[in-house]
Each structure stands twice: as C-alpha cells, then as structure tokens.
Amino acid sequence: MKALDNVSFSIEQGEVVLIVGSSGSGKSTLLNMIGLLDSPTNGNIFIDEVNTTTLNDDQISSFRNKKLGFIFQFSNLLTDLSVLENILLPIQIAGSNLTSEQDAINLLKAVGLETQIHKRANKISGGQSQRVAIARGLINKPSIVLADEPTGNLDSVTSKIIVDLMKSMAKKLNQTFVIVTHDRQHFGEVDKVITIKDGKAFQGEEPSTMEITA
Amino acid sequence: MKLAKRMLFNKRGSLIGAVLAVTIGILVIHVNFVIFQGLFDAIVRDISEYRNGDVLVTNEDDYIDKSDSTIVRFFERISYVEAATPRLSSTAEMEITKNGKLIEKTRIPVVGVDPFTDIRASTVYETVTEGTYVFSRNSIVLGNTVANDLGGAVVGDNVKVMIIDRWGEEQTKRFTVSGIAKSPGGQGFDYSAVMHIDTLRDMTDRVDQTGSIMVKLNDPSKAFEVKEFFLASFPNDDFLAETIEESAEQQLAGFRSGIAMINMIGYFGMMSSAFAIVTIQMMLVNGKTKEIGVMRAIGAKRKDILIIFIFQGMLIGAIGAGVGTATGLGYTIYAKETKMSFNNSLPLEVSYNWEKIIQTALASFVLAIIASLYPSYRATKLLPVEAMRTG
Numbered sequence: 001m002k003a004l005d006n007v008s009f010s011i012e013q014g015e016v017v018l019i020v021g022s023s024g025s026g027k028s029t030l031l032n033m034i035g036l037l038d039s040p041t042n043g044n045i046f047i048d049e050v051n052t053t054t055l056n057d058d059q060i061s062s063f064r065n066k067k068l069g070f071i072f073q074f075s076n077l078l079t080d081l082s083v084l085e086n087i088l089l090p091i092q093i094a095g096s097n098l099t100s101e102q103d104a105i106n107l108l109k110a111v112g113l114e115t116q117i118h119k120r121a122n123k124i125s126g127g128q129s130q131r132v133a134i135a136r137g138l139i140n141k142p143s144i145v146l147a148d149e150p151t152g153n154l155d156s157v158t159s160k161i162i163v164d165l166m167k168s169m170a171k172k173l174n175q176t177f178v179i180v181t182h183d184r185q186h187f188g189e190v191d192k193v194i195t196i197k198d199g200k201a202f203q204g205e206e207p208s209t210m211e212i213t214a
Numbered sequence: 215m216k217l218a219k220r221m222l223f224n225k226r227g228s229l230i231g232a233v234l235a236v237t238i239g240i241l242v243i244h245v246n247f248v249i250f251q252g253l254f255d256a257i258v259r260d261i262s263e264y265r266n267g268d269v270l271v272t273n274e275d276d277y278i279d280k281s282d283s284t285i286v287r288f289f290e291r292i293s294y295v296e297a298a299t300p301r302l303s304s305t306a307e308m309e310i311t312k313n314g315k316l317i318e319k320t321r322i323p324v325v326g327v328d329p330f331t332d333i334r335a336s337t338v339y340e341t342v343t344e345g346t347y348v349f350s351r352n353s354i355v356l357g358n359t360v361a362n363d364l365g366g367a368v369v370g371d372n373v374k375v376m377i378i379d380r381w382g383e384e385q386t387k388r389f390t391v392s393g394i395a396k397s398p399g400g401q402g403f404d405y406s407a408v409m410h411i412d413t414l415r416d417m418t419d420r421v422d423q424t425g426s427i428m429v430k431l432n433d434p435s436k437a438f439e440v441k442e443f444f445l446a447s448f449p450n451d452d453f454l455a456e457t458i459e460e461s462a463e464q465q466l467a468g469f470r471s472g473i474a475m476i477n478m479i480g481y482f483g484m485m486s487s488a489f490a491i492v493t494i495q496m497m498l499v500n501g502k503t504k505e506i507g508v509m510r511a512i513g514a515k516r517k518d519i520l521i522i523f524i525f526q527g528m529l530i531g532a533i534g535a536g537v538g539t540a541t542g543l544g545y546t547i548y549a550k551e552t553k554m555s556f557n558n559s560l561p562l563e564v565s566y567n568w569e570k571i572i573q574t575a576l577a578s579f580v581l582a583i584i585a586s587l588y589p590s591y592r593a594t595k596l597l598p599v600e601a602m603r604t605g
Contacts, residue, residue: 037511037599058515065513076508076602080220093513136512 003029007201014174020184021196031180035068035146036060048143065094069137071147075129077121083132084117090140107135127158147179159186218522232494236534236578239487243480243574244542248549250476252562254469259563260401262458263337267428268437270461274452277423285427294436297334302326302414302425307376310364318365323406326414335430341402345369345393351413353392357404361394379419399560488585495589506593507601516594523593527586531579539575
C-alpha cells in the first residue's frame with residue numbers, strides 16, 4: 001500500500017499553501033517528504049530547482065538547515081535552551097555568521113516575545129512556544145517554512161493568533177509557508193489548498209473537481 | 215558545545231552518577247596505590263634500613279677478607295654515600311638461666327654489628343624499645359620474639375651463647391642483655407640477636423673477615439652508579455655488589471606480583487566505571503531522543519550529534535578525572551599526614567607518584583570518551599521523524 005501515489009504540484013515563492021485531508025490521508029507524509037525528513041520510493045522533489053532526491057545525508061541536512069524552516073505541532077523547542085538560544089540554534093548548526101543575534105531579537109519582537117528572550121523554553125506557554133517555533137523556522141531565511149499542524153495543540157483563540165502571525169509573516173517577508181492542518185476553518189483565505197485523499201493530491205478543496213495533473 | 219553542556223548539566227542525576235563512576239574508579243586505584251604500593255615501599259624501606267642498605271657488598275667466597283675499615287672508608291669518600299657499616303652473620307644456640315636454673319634454650323640467627331658505624335648506616339638501633347643498642351663486646355640485643363622464646367628475657371639478664379666456629383668447635387660466651395628490639399612490621403631483628411661484630415668474629419674465629427658491607431646513600435637513586443664505581447675500583451677482589459632492588463629481589467618478587475594483581479583489580483574497577491558511563495549516556499540519549507530528532511530536522515548532521523555526545527563524554531571524563539584525582543590525592547595526603555600503618559603495625563611508605571596520578575587521570579578521561587562512543591553512535595542513527603514521534 002502506498003502512503004502517497006502519483007502526487008505532483010508546484011508552489012510559488014511567497015504563497016501560503018494549506019495541505020488538508022483527513023487523519024491518515026498522507027498529508028504529514030507529504031510534508032515530511034517536502035521537508036526531506038522522508039524520501040519517496042519513486043519520483044523527484046524539486047526545491048529551488050534542486051532535485052532533493054539526489055542529495056546524500058549530509059547534503060540533505062545542510063539543505064534542510066539552509067532552505068527549510070520547520071514548525072511542529074508541539075513546537076519541539078529544546079527545553080535545555082533559552083528562547084533566544086532556540087531561535088539561534090539553526091544558525092549555530094549551520095556555523096554561519098550571516099544572521100546575527102540582533103536578527104533573532106528582531107524576529108522575537110515580530111512574534112511579540114521580546115520580553116521572554118532569556119526565559120527557558122519550558123517556562124513559556126504553549127502559544128508562546130509556537131511563536132518561538134515560528135521565529136526559529138524563519139531565522140535562516142528559508143525558501144519554505146513547513147508547518148505540521150501548528151495549531152493542533154492550541155485552543156482556538158491562540159490558534160487564531162498563530163495563524164494570523166504566520167500569514168502576516170508570509171506577507172511581510174514574502175515567505176512561502178506550507179501548512180498541514182485539519183483545522184481548515186482557522187486559516188481563512190490562503191493562496192492555495194492541496195487536499196490529500198487516499199494518498200492522492202488534489203488542488204483545491206473539492207477532490208472531485210480540483211485534481212491536478214500528476 | 216553549549217547545548218551539550220546544558221543537556222548534561224540539566225540531567226544532574228545522570229551527571230552525578232557518571233562522574234561518581236569515574237571518581238570511584240580513580241579512587242580505587244589511588245587507595246590501592248597508597249595501601250599496597252605503600253606497603254611494598256615500606257618493606258623495601260625496612261629491608262634497606264635494617265639489612266641491605268641501598269647497596270650491599272658481599273663476596274663470591276661467602277666472606278670478605280679485605281679490611282672492613284678500608285672498604286667503609288672507600289665508600290665514605292663518595293659524595294652520595296651517607297655511611298657504610300660491616301655486618302657478619304651466624305647461627306647460635308642461646309640459653310638463659312635464672313638463679314642457676316635453666317629457663318629456656320633456643321637456636322637463633324645472630325648478627326654482628328659495628329655499633330659506631332651501624333647507627334649511621336642503619337636504623338636498627340631505633341627498634342630497640344627497651345634498654346640500649348649494643349655498646350660493648352659482651353652486650354647483646356635480643357629480638358622481641360627471641361626474648362619471648364627465652365621465657366621472657368629482659369634487659370640485664372645474662373644469656374649463654376654457643377656458636378660453632380669455622381673449625382667445627384663449639385665456642386661459648388656469656389652476654390648481658392642490653393636491649394630488646396621490636397620493629398613495626400617485623401622486618402627488623404625481632405627473630406635474631408645482635409652483638410658486637412668483633413665478638414662474633416672471635417667466636418667464629420673469623421678475625422678480620424666480614425659477611426657484608428651495608429652502604430647507606432644520601433641519594434638512593436645513585437645506587438647503581440655507586441655499585442658500579444665500587445666494582446670497577448676493586449676488580450680483583452671477587453666482590454659482589456647489589457642495589458636494594460637486586461639484593462631483595464627474592465623477598466620482593468611475590469609482593470610485586472601481588473601489587474600487579476591489585477592494580478589489575480583497580481583497572482577492572484575503572485572498566486566497570488566505563489560500563490556505567492555507557493549505561494548513563496544511553497539513558498541520556500534515550501531521554502533526549504526528541505531533541506535529537508528536532509536538531510536533525512533543522513539541519514544537524516550526524517557528526518554534529520556525534521560531537522554533542524562525545525563532548526558530553528569528555529565533560530564527564532574531565533570532571534570525573536578531576537574529582538577522582540582530587541579525592542585520591544586527599545586520601546593520599548591523609549595517609550601520609552596520619553602516618554597510616556598496615557595492620558596497626560608497619561607504617562606505610564606513602565609517596566606521590568605524579569606519573570601514575572596523571573596516567574590514571576588521563577586513562578579515566580580517555581576511557582570516558584571511549585565509553586561515550588557507542589551511545590553517541592546510537593544517537594546519530596536516530597531518524598528525525600521517528601525520533602520526534604517516539605521521543
């Protein structure tokens with residue numbers, strides 16, 4: 001049985017794309033493949049014109065670090081580090097000096113957490129953690145930010161704040177967001193919706209009418 | 215590195231456990247060294263102080279015919295030499311009578327000493343716990359055990375000593391007990407009697423003969439040089455000269471293998487601490503599976519993860535080696551300052567063997583790093599998605 005079959009679509013710079021579908025439909029698998037956390041048995045994934053399926057393990061890590069940003073359902077911050085250190089982590093992994101601590105502080109200001117900079121990551125609320133995760137996802141100025149159920153663990157008020165934040169960051173930074181969610185209604189109007197059903201991808205919200213050429 | 219440090223220090227229980235494992239490994243080696251090497255060195259010290267000196271001169275023909283004063287003067291002209299003294303040994307039958315009644319009779323080794331040079335070259339005189347050392351030709355010092363064997367001989371008692379001379383004739387002489395000798399650890403003359411060397415020469419009819427010359431150095435590390443110089447200076451006299459390591463080899467060989475075995479036990483202890491580190495680090499890796507997954511997801515390479523956990527191993531090794539060495543040194547200082555003794559008897563010869571101390575600390579450090587290799591390797595094998603899901 002195939003988790004995803006004959007899936008093909010493209011995403012443009014600056015778009016906010018939702019991947020929706022029922023539980024077990026394969027939307028997280030698709031996101032993991034775009035995020036190079038999983039690899040397809042067949043076919044290619046191009047990001048910034050690079051065929052990512054040809055990269056070796058180190059190149060994949062490097063690519064994830066430089067070209068992709070991740071926001072997870074449970075934020076997955078490193079509890080041993082402070083808020084600021086969590087945001088700076090992708091830069092430290094890259095060993096890059098291109099982004100400074102000031103950029104991280106600016107991002108924290110943008111997500112409204114400038115007062116929490118030196119707090120340990122396990123000392124802030126779920127909504128704040130997710131905002132830190134957004135800042136961490138953006139710090140390396142990635143080509144795509146991949147968000148897997150970013151509001152799945154939040155109440156509706158906080159979910160709304162996170163959604164608005166992502167959308168505003170996308171607009172402000174011309175940042176591409178690919179978001180997997182089963183809470184379609186929280187996101188309102190977006191640039192593109194891809195629906196996954198039984199491992200197949202359909203552009204739009206009505207599988208019967210929105211199928212794209214594979 | 216900061217992250218590796220934080221991850222480790224935030225798991226205080228694991229950190230303390232791992233550091234304790236290294237510390238205990240090192241401490242076991244230090245304690246072993248203080249006790250067993252201290253015991254070995256104490257025995258070497260006593261054999262050297264009481265019997266063999268730092269260099270022991272004998273003759274291929276059992277007895278030295280050259281004048282002892284000539285040899286002693288020769289040695290005392292060498293700057294490394296503290297003193298030299300002649301010794302002569304024999305066996306005697308000894309009996310004690312009180313009020314004309316025979317109390318006890320025993321057969322014992324006797325040692326003839328020159329009281330004037332002996333107190334400079336040897337510390338046997340310090341083992342005389344009652345009375346005084348040999349001071350005249352008819353005074354005798356009995357070892358504590360001999361005194362007991364003679365029914366409790368005390369200072370001032372008269373003893374009859376019978377010795378078979380070189381011609382097979384029995385020679386008898388009466389002595390006054392001037393002192394009773396008892397050495398801590400029993401390496402002294404507890405089982406012998408000590409008399410004036412000239413008296414023993416007379417009784418054995420070995421006038422002008424000497425059994426051995428015991429040479430005490432002010433710098434024992436020069437023993438080999440002194441020995442070689444002596445042999446080169448008297449090439450035609452059939453002398454034998456041995457350093458303490460050579461002359462006491464037979465007595466020390468057993469101790470050496472014992473110490474080697476104890477050291478092995480110590481190193482096995484260290485190996486056990488390495489296994490403890492492996493276990494604790496595996497726990498750390500398992501406890502941080504999710505974090506490893508996240509780091510891998512945001513771009514950490516396998517080698518980055520490897521470095522984090524090996525760095526933790528280095529931290530554990532460094533802290534453990536530091537604490538262990540400090541604790542071990544603390545114990546060594548305590549043993550030295552309190553003049554720790556073996557079995558409440560023989561004072562241990564406690565020394566600071568810096569080479570061994572550094573070697574032990576380095577071995578622990580390296581072992582901690584080696585012990586962290588497998589857990590680190592396991593950490594690199596975690597797949598990001600799986601790690602985040604199961605962590």
